[in-house]
Amino acid sequence: MRIKITLNALSSVSQDHFWKQYFTDMHGFLAPVAGKDEDYGKFCFGNLFPVTEQKIIEGKEYSVIISSPEPKIIEKLFFSFEIDKTVNIGESKFKVVE
Secondary structure (H helix, E strand, C coil), rough: CCCEEEEEECCCHHHHHHHHHHHHHHHHHHHHCCCCCCCCCEEECCCCCEEEEEECCCCEEEEEECCCCCCHHHHHHHCCCCCCEEEEEEEEEEEEEC
């Protein structure tokens, strides 16, 4: 199963700087929500997209796709995201749009 999360950037940061910590920071953001049961860690996620001009630009929308073979992990993630909530992924802040 997959879920697509749409985020609005609340600050600008260079793509190079953002990617250096993205995977560690995103995993740290998602892991507590996915749970620490026997299915912990059975999820993956892609890059934030679409990134243009080699930076994350304040005010633009970006998406990330999260997938898992365990439907209950996707369900946990789906119900944990609140529209208009501010989330931190590393040094960057985003508002959950969809």
